Amino acid sequence: MAEINHFEYGWITPALSYALSVLGSALGLVCAGRIRTATTGGQRARWGLLAAWALGGTAIWAMHFMAMLGFAVQGTRIRYDVPITAASTAIAVAAVGIGLAIVGTGRLSVVRLLAGGLFTGLGVAAMHYTGMAAMRLDGTLAYDPTRVALSVLIAVVAATVALWLSMTVRRGLAIAASALVMGIAVNGMHFTGMSALSVHVHDRQGELAGTEVSGLLVPIVLAVVFGVVGLVYALLAAPTEDDLAGAAYLDARRSPEHSRPTPEPTPDPVGLRGRTTLGSPGTPFPSRRDTSSR
Template identity: 80%
Template sequence: MGEINHFEYGWITPALSYALSVLGSALGLVCAGRIRTATGAGQRAWWGLLAAWALGGTAIWAMHFMAMLGFAVSGTRIRYDVPLTAASTAIAVGAVGIGLAIVGTGRLGATRLLAGGFFTGAGVAAMHYTGMAAMRLDGSLGYDPLRVALSVVIALVAATVALWLAMTVRRGLAIIASALVMGVAVNGMHFTGMSALSVHLHETRGGTSGTEVSGLLVPIVLAVVFGVVGLVYALLAAPSDDDRAGAAYVSARLDGATPPAEAGPAPDPVGLRARSAPEQSAPDPVGLRARSTLAQPGAQFPSRRSTDPRR
């Protein structure tokens, strides 16, 4: 039985893996929030792809292999099968993409949410154990069925909650809080699955095929860096609501139309406003209006002789 050490470099690898999962979750939540506000199918597909890469590629897959940097087994060196490692990446991104496609189209209900969470959670668990199967060492791997089942349940619940947050969370502080929670869930699933592992070393040690983890470190770091930079650039380059309003204003100016913000009162084509104005005059209970009329210059007072009935 080989002695397993999950934290060969101390707190560095779990801290970095948690930071990657939080960063990927935050970017994924922001990108997923753009899916429902997108105006066309092309935009929805674009934001769905970016969200799938952020959640599946960064928050899940990159986090997994960052944590695996601190994994060691006494008495043997660990190598990785590159094709299986690449397949685990495709599984993670594809599973999240399917889940987002299920919950991101149509009205979000319990059925859609559970279906999306099932596909995504199953994909996350498949990614984890595919990545574990990619390990090459002088021994055989064994798993505790109960802990494996527990890790799968955690993956299903975490994926369902993540999709619900992706479709409902919009504000900045809520996104940060949700990303922190999702980071705990993703790391919890990973280390629960790792705790189910046992290694039985072979009596005769032979050479193992594959690539050492140090050889995979540079490609993984580059993929994470370029992926994160690309996601941030896409978010910054995307037009905001203010940008759309400004574009509509400029378009209205160029077309010769009056922008909505400068539109005046409604037109009065038949002069109803002018006709109704005299009819709304204030009452004159003591005859002030008549007196003011006589007081005007040029007004003639009536003759007393002509108005006296005695004459």
């Protein structure tokens, strides 16, 4: 068995992977919170896609490959199959998006939460092992079934908690604390799955297909940067709850009930308003007989 090093560059790769998972989790939770306040189906779909990209694309997929920068196997080079790597991205984003759709449509219930967490967790695990299948090296990969099962269980639990937080957490401090916890869960799932791996290096070295991890670094960094900038811009450009409340108030003020002019009071120069006067409805004029008898 070949010696495996998960931290070839020291603490820098796990620190960056954790930072990416926390950043993506925070942005994903904020975007998921906008799903609850959206007023139209189009707005809900838009915020759902942004939340899926933040959680699946940044917090999970980008974190995975940032951690893989520090992965090395003694005695062999490592390359990556680009189409399979791209497929792992699609799996992560789609799994989170479908999970958000399950828990975000209708009233949140335990059944919806468990179903969404199970689907999303299995999707996250599928992303991880699809990304591992994209590796090309002069050796044979083997996995410990017990640790693989443990990593899948961690993924399902972490996904369930993440979906529950995305539907319930709204305040800034709670979002920050939740993102820190989610970062620990995502990284825990990754390194648990990596600990299940063992490699038997071949005696004869051959030509490896695929792209070196350094060649994937620039596209990954650019995708993360533009993705984060786009998410931040979308959040800043979107109206807040106070803006929506103010717009609703102005619409109410423009409604026909409020726009109908209030009738002005008739002038009352001699102060007779409220008194019964001669000639008023219901008050007969005095007859001549009554007048002459006075």
